[in-house]
Amino acid sequence: MYLKRLEIYGFKSFANRVVIEFDRGITAIVGPNGSGKSNIADAIRWALGEQSPKTLRGGRMEDVIFSGTQTRKPLGFAEVTLVIDNSDGALPAEFSEVSVTRRVFRSGESEYYINRSPCRLKDIIEMFVDTGIGRDGYSIIGQGRVEEILSMHSESRREIFEEAAGIMKYKLRRDEACKKLQKTQENLVRVEDILAELHQQLIPLESQSRIAQQYLDLRERLKILEINRFVAQYDRHVSRIKDIKEQVELLDREIANHREQLNLDEQAQHILHEKIENLREEIQNHIESRHELDRGIERAKNEIRLLDERISQYLRDNQRLEAEIREQEIYIETKQAEIDTHLRKKMENDSMIETKKIKLAELNLKAARLQDELSHKQQQAESRRKDAAQILNKIAEYRNNIIKNQARSDNLLELYNNTRKLIEKKTDEKARLESNERQIKERLDSIWLEKQNIADRCDDLKKKIDNNKKDAAELYTSLQTRKQRLEGMKSRLQLLMDMRKSYEGFNRAVYRIFEASRRDRALADRICGVVAELIEVPKEYELAIEMVLGSSLQNIVTESEEDAKYIIEFLRRNKSGRATFLPISSVRPRGLTQSEKGALTMPGCIGIASQLIQCDPRYTGIFENLLGRVVVAETLDHAIAMAKKYGYSFRIVTLEGDILHPGGSISGGSSGQRSVGLLGRKREISELQAAIKNEESSVAQQQAMLREKEREREEFENKLGRDEELLQELELIRTAEEERAQHLSSELQKIEKELMELRDNALKQDDELKQVRSMIEKQLEEISCLEAQNTGVQNLLESEDLHLRKSVKLKQELEGQISEIRVELASLEHKGAALNQQIKYLESDIVRCQESIDKKREQIRNNVIEAEKLKTALKEIQRDINNRQEELDELCGMLEKNERELAEYNAQMEALELRIRDETQLIGGIVEKKHHYEVQLSRLEAELENLLNNMWEEYGITYNTAISYVRDSIKLSSINSEIQKIKEQMAALGEVNVNAIDEFKRVKERYEFLEAQKRDLIEAKEDLSRVIRYITKQMEEKFSQEFELINQHFQEVFSKLFGGGTARLILEDQSNILGSGIEIVAQPPGKKLQSLSLLSGGEKALTAIAILFAILKRKPTPFCVLDEIETSLDEGNLDNLGRFIKEFSRDTQFIVITHRRNTMQVSDVLYGIVMEEKGISNLVSVRLEDRAS
Incomplete structure (x- = not known):
């Protein structure tokens, strides 16, 4: 497998479509600085999925799109295609040639293709995993990658070794498993939250459902x-x-x-x-x-x-x-x-x-005298010792100063020359840093403007999301209210339908007739219907008509007397009770007389009852008979006035159901709460059906609106997520640029300060050398004098030390005697204080006892006096008892x-x-x-x-x-107690929610479903944890094995590149193989073993190149792009590098971006990148072996 072709259009400086054909071996890409040759490496890296604009040397992803020149307009998108020869089947694809395309638009949208078929970035990453090719692989090595390997952060070097060790696919799988585990945990938390909420609902709903069912059973x-x-x-x-x-x-x-x-x-x-x-x-x-x-x-x-x-x-x-x-x-x-x-x-x-x-x-007294004598002798000895020490210190000081000054004199000339060289180098470095600082400030201004625009857009999206959530919450609340209302109407409708179906409210005879008519066609054909079913009454007149008709509502209408007779025989034959029949052929209409019609003009009169109802024209005579002589009045007062005037000759009914009968009797009062009337049942069913239809339509409409709100919120949140990710990316870029700017600023200040110090030092160094030489001569003369003085002082010290030791011994003996007496004296004084304390305590105890005795003697005298008083009172009471006893007898x-x-x-x-x-x-x-x-x-x-x-x-x-x-099964003897018991049970139930039965069933089904989901999630979580542990173990074993082999190759390659020396790779934390940093230790020929940070620039670069070739030797990548990695190498090391590239080109295709002649000479094909038109890169090529021939 190798890179066969690279197609670029609109990427950075490639405004025109450029196609670069590659072959096995070594291809060099050359060109002057600023021609855009490194954009080739960026294009390959970008096509393989690179997501960091900073890595691509840009501020944001849109910067990779050609931005235009003075003569050319900007392009709307950039596209790069890699065509890879897969004839060996190294890639998991069924094609011998695989093309990978990436396209980005100025709107920020990206597209990925494999063989011109749309795909995800993840698909591209997974296809190249563990091949060394990829955005995190070692197939593309530039100056930044070399710096990363040489970085002081040993953790930063891990990625390239992980790719080389072949654990990236395991790492991707582990990361994916970790994401799944996190997602599973989040889902588990959500499910548990929902379960907790449902559980809180279930407890009261279960109780309400049980109570509601119990209530319905008890009511029936x-x-x-x-x-x-x-x-x-x-x-x-x-x-x-x-x-x-x-x-x-x-x-x-x-x-x-x-x-x-x-x-x-x-x-x-x-x-x-x-x-x-x-x-x-x-x-x-x-x-x-x-x-x-x-x-x-x-x-x-x-x-x-x-x-x-x-x-x-x-x-x-x-x-x-x-x-x-x-x-x-x-x-x-x-x-x-x-x-x-x-x-x-x-x-x-x-x-x-x-x-x-x-x-x-x-x-x-004796010890004080001895101490005075001893102190005097010690002061004399100490004075002489100090004199001797001062003499010796001065001698040593003079000798040390001579050594230091001689070393300093040797270094001063070398320091002066080095200072001049540093001044020149720092001046050049200062100019370069100032240029870089200006470029960074321009980029930061651009980033700030773009962040401001995106932040404004995010604020607007958040407001839209908040408004959307508020609207959705209001819609949801309204929807739930409508659903509850709809359920209540459906329950009511079902109840009314059941009552109509079972002829609830009709007497036994009517019920038996209609029940039999369902099976007996002959019977059904003789029935037109009952009065209650054949009449339609406006709601405001229902109570009045129902009261005035009373049991007549259950009368059965037939076509003829024969039909009525037939049904009566049926009732008699089946002993089914009695019923009233209204044959159409015989029932005659009745109405008010002409004089009685004058009542219709009286105040409060609504009209004749038969004219206020509706019915089929066939039954007009029936209802004229029943209601033709009934007048409807607004109130009872109106009805009484009307009845008095017309002598109680016809019936009058009020809207409240009060009735004035012919002859003067009045029926009225309150009927209390009762079941729905026979007249209202049909109307209520019709109204409920229409209301349910309207309510269902409203519910469906609100559900659609709620779904639209959810879709709209999801769209807003997706946009917000993309913008926030972009903000984070820009913030990272801004932070990096600011850190770089701060670093540059501090470097500039440091260089300026160093230049001033270097110039001052250069002026002072010559004067300092003369002063040092003069000091050395003077110090040698002083040493001779001091040594003679030291000999005399030492002789006197030996004599005085002998007398001083005798006096010290005598003083120690006296101090021992004094200490013994002081201890005995302290013991005696302590004993005396203890005796004084005991005497005081005993005296105070005696005083307290004497005071207690005096108080008790006083109390005895008081008790004797009180007892005498009580004896006198006792005698008086006894005399009073004797007198009362005589009266009683x-x-x-x-x-x-x-x-x-x-x-x-x-x-x-x-x-x-x-x-x-x-x-x-x-x-x-x-x-x-x-x-x-x-x-x-x-x-x-x-x-x-x-x-x-x-x-x-x-x-x-x-x-x-x-x-x-x-x-028959009901026992009349216990019926009262059972009724009372049921009523008590119904009262004990309190307020009953009949809808809770269906609601409890629905919530319970959802709760059980989520419980099953929870068990599945826990099982999935355990499975994922096992998978992660297994993958981690595999990664550790494979990384350890491969790292050791790469380490061996590194030592071998290092020795060849340097012409000797040793080097090795060290894991900083052997207990944490997958998280440990990697330290590089190198010992170039002729130097001590030292850390990489102590090597020179060229040695560092060559050491990093040795690591890359060690990795390639262990696991060759199909192709490798080297972007000016040899910049800091001298000519000798360049030749070594060229030989290695040539040697490794047998297994790996090399694409080398360079401007060094030595590297060009080992190439098989040479491409040149030029800018014939300012700002636009073009391609020229020549095959070197063809040119040589």
Whole structure:
């Protein structure tokens, strides 16, 4: 495989289409500086997918497009095509020739093609992975790439070695797996967030759904039970009313016979009752007096017991206090004895302290005298030592200065020459840096303008996204509200349809007829319909028409009397109840008389009921019959005024359903909440169907609007993402350029400062040399004098040191004695302080005990006084008790006499009352029995009426209809408790959301689906982690193996290029093979082993070239582009490089961009890049072997 052809159009300076044919071997591309020859390497690198404008020597990607000249307009796009010979099948493609094309437009859009078929950049990268070809490979080596290898950052060198080691495909797979793992983790987090939200919804929805279903079941069961109870209660009431009326007549006759005897007994009872009451009043007065005396005596006894207890308590307190006083007096005597003992010990200790202090003073005086003598001798010795040291230091200092000055003198001339050379070099470098600085500032201005435009565009996009999200949120909220409303309407419609299908609200006979007509065609043909189904009433008149028609709404309309007879026979035959029929042929219309029609002009009159409804013309007579003599009024007041005027001759119904019947009776009031009426059902179904259709249309429209908002937001976000990426890219470029500008500025300042310093140094160096030589002569004379002085000082020091050692020994002995006495003295003083502290503590303890004894003796005296006072009070209370007891004895005698008299009267009264009670009970029993029957009769009749009304108002059915709901399985004995239980259960459910059943099912299905998704994501995450670990292990093994082989080749190639020496590659962190930096250590011939940073420029470049050829030797790349890598090499090294290129060209195709003659001479084909027209590069070529022939 090799690069066969390069096609360029609109790329940088190539305004015209240029086609460069390549062959195996070495192709050189030459040209003057600025001709655009390095754009060839940039074109190849760009076509292989390079994304960094900085690497392509530009500020942004649009800079690669030809920008025009004074005579040529800019182009709209740039395109580069690489045609690669793939006859050996090295690339994973089925073609012997593979073309790779990249195209970029000024709008920023890029296109990639493989064999003219659109593809992704990823496809191109994957096709060339581990071939050495690619944007990160080692197939294109320029000055920047050499600098990267030579960079101080050892981590920057890794990419080229990874490509050479063949782990790039593993790295791409690992990176892709890591991205998938990250994406999987993000998806897992999102799924978990959604699951958490759904779980929060499920908990209340599950409860609501369960409650709603329970509510519906209970409501249906309650309806069945209440209707069964109604039928049973109705039947019982009718039978019971008949029996009660017969019993009431019999009881009336018995009551009259017993009332006469009762009157006589009641007169005698009244006289005796007055006597008994007087006597009872007198007895009650005596009893109250006795109770008052008893309570007084009891209170006095309680006071005596309380005073006795308080006296006893004072005596016990005194005994306890006297015992405590005795204990504290003994304690004081013990503590006083301890104080006397401590005082004796303290006197002995004070005596010993005084003795030790005297001895210590004598020793301190002797030690002070010895210290003065010793200090004087030490000062003399120290003075002489200092003199000797100063002499020696001066000698050493003079000798060191002589050595330094001699070395300095040798270097001064060389320094002066070097300084002049540096001045010239720095001046040239300063001019170059100033030129580069101007170019960078121009590029930074361009970048700032472009960033500003993109930032403005990003702000505008963010505002659009925020507005879009706000609109979408409002649409979503509105959509959810509409969906909930739609679901409610659908549920209501389904309920009404079910009711119509099951003839809910019709009596049993009508239900049986229509149920049978579904199977019996002959029966169905004889039925036109029921009144409720054949009439259409405006909503505002529904209540009035429904109330006035009442049960007539269930009348069945037939064509003839024969049809009605046929259906009646069907009912009788099947025992299905009774029904009313309206044959069209026999029912005649009715209407108001001419005089009655005057009511239509009265205030509040709406019109005749038959004219306010709509029906098929066939049934006009039927409804004229039913409603022709019914007038509809606005209010009850209007209806009453109308009825009075026309003598209650026709029926009048108000809009609220109140009815004035002919003859004067009025029906009205509230019917409470009830099921939908028979008339309103059909209308409501039609209205709901139309409303549902409109609502569904609105929902669909809002859903479409919401999808459009989402698409619009996605488009905005994509644009924003592209712009933000571009901003980041520009920021990176700007940062790099600013860093470069700062670096250049600092370099310029540094060079200017260095130039000034170099010029000053050149002027000073000659004067400094003369001064140094003069100093050396003077220092040699001083050394001779100092050595003579040093000999005399040393002799005196030896004599004085002997006397000083004797004095030091004597002083140490005295200090030991002083230390011992001070320790003993400190111990004695500490002991004395402890004794003083103990004495103080004991004395304070004695004082506290004495104070406590005094307080307790005072308390004993107070207790004795209080006890005497209580004994005096106790005697007074005992005298009061004796007086009260005498009064009580006298009162008890009078009470006994009164009670004997009362007993006699009571015996007489009891006999009389027994006779009256028996008679009264007999009459009362009969009356009560009669009243009970009458109450039962009234209650039963009212209940019967209420039963009928309640059943009609609650469920819209009559007794005949209710019979169809009767179930034999229902036990009437427990029906009330079951109904009550169900109502309690329904009330306990609270507010019920019937729609929660469907909502819970929907949310639960989504929750279970996401749970499955979560499990799949966790499994995928584990699989990806295993794959990453496996790939990482493979990469480490392969990189280690290949790196070692490249290292061996590097040592071999280095030795050949340098003509000797050694070099090696070192992994900085062996424990982190895939993240470790790579250090290059080289030892050119004749030099020490050193780091790459310490080599000269030429040595660095040749070392980097040695690494490249080592890589090519281990893993040859199909083609290699070298862009002026030999710039810093001398002629000898250029010849070595040429030989290596020639040698390696057997396996690798070389495209060399150069301006060095030695490199051109080893080339097989030579292309020249020239600018015949300013700013536009053109191509000329010659095959060197043809020219040689």
